[in-house]
Amino acid sequence: MSNEVEASAAIIQALAGDAPIEYAFVLGTGLGSAMEGVEGAVSIPFSDLPGFPVPGISGHDGKLVIGMQDGVRVAYMQGRTHYYETGNPRAMGVPLETLAMLGIQNLILTNSAGSVKADLYPRSLVLITDHINFSGTNPLIGSASDGGFVSLTDAYDGRLARRLKRASIGAGVSLHEGVYMWFSGPSFETPAEVKMARILGADMVGMSTVPEVIIARQLGLRVAAISIITNFGAGFQHGNPTHAETRETAMQGAIALRRLLRALLKTKEEAWGIKQSPGPAR
Numbered sequence: 001m002s003n004e005v006e007a008s009a010a011i012i013q014a015l016a017g018d019a020p021i022e023y024a025f026v027l028g029t030g031l032g033s034a035m036e037g038v039e040g041a042v043s044i045p046f047s048d049l050p051g052f053p054v055p056g057i058s059g060h061d062g063k064l065v066i067g068m069q070d071g072v073r074v075a076y077m078q079g080r081t082h083y084y085e086t087g088n089p090r091a092m093g094v095p096l097e098t099l100a101m102l103g104i105q106n107l108i109l110t111n112s113a114g115s116v117k118a119d120l121y122p123r124s125l126v127l128i129t130d131h132i133n134f135s136g137t138n139p140l141i142g143s144a145s146d147g148g149f150v151s152l153t154d155a156y157d158g159r160l161a162r163r164l165k166r167a168s169i170g171a172g173v174s175l176h177e178g179v180y181m182w183f184s185g186p187s188f189e190t191p192a193e194v195k196m197a198r199i200l201g202a203d204m205v206g207m208s209t210v211p212e213v214i215i216a217r218q219l220g221l222r223v224a225a226i227s228i229i230t231n232f233g234a235g236f237q238h239g240n241p242t243h244a245e246t247r248e249t250a251m252q253g254a255i256a257l258r259r260l261l262r263a264l265l266k267t268k269e270e271a272w273g274i275k276q277s278p279g280p281a282r
Helices: 003-016 093-101 158-171 191-200 210-218 243-265
Strands: 023-027 039-045 063-069 072-078 106-115 125-133 175-182 204-206 222-232
Touching: 003 039, 003 063, 003 093, 023 243, 093 210, 106 210, 106 243, 125 158, 125 210, 125 243, 158 175, 158 222, 158 243, 175 210, 175 222, 191 204, 204 222, 210 222, 222 243
Parallel strands: 023 072, 023 106, 106 222, 125 175, 175 204
Antiparallel strands: 039 063, 063 072, 106 204, 125 222
């Protein structure tokens, strides 16, 4: 861990305490309202945390909020920095490493995405089951020794996915499933690229999340990710996306997302522990 990670973790613990945090959430464009209802919240601007990049895109507040929600201690990152803002696919490295150093094991990522599937309409919630990295880069490039050889077979944790599905039923929220394709941005995809994404098996396209998933898996975190569909992809179903449309539709979809996340905190499933090995033969 870097000095920045250690310094940020120390600041967070000094301000918010060192009680265990069960879930960390990263909120995408226009989704800041999903964290409403956090009690005893401690809010720390990213600018006060060494190595935390300050988002420059509207709809990303750039704050870490820690508190209690429905009896569970949680951390919300209001906003992220994207690859296209810095040219660095590891822009979210220090924040995620800091969460890991704080002992957080369950990471829920959210984003706004464009649909390339006819039955995924704007404001739909979609559980990401896998991704396609079309950006041409990877946040683990340059990792020392063998540290970059991270298996992504189970990049999206099956137990967290099952818990989210159960939560969606309890919340009365429809939760679709789909494959997310990461484009570098910041320009939106062309109609030809959207057509290609469909041919390659993607259900959604977007400009975030995938590098965070890769980093989180390198750190050993359990990951789930949810997209709010904000538009149809360019040229598909008459799609012609804009950032204003993305932000506005995400804010509308955040109501359902908030219900889903609150239900998640109340939903229990199988134990996380490692299966015990049998005792010695007698």
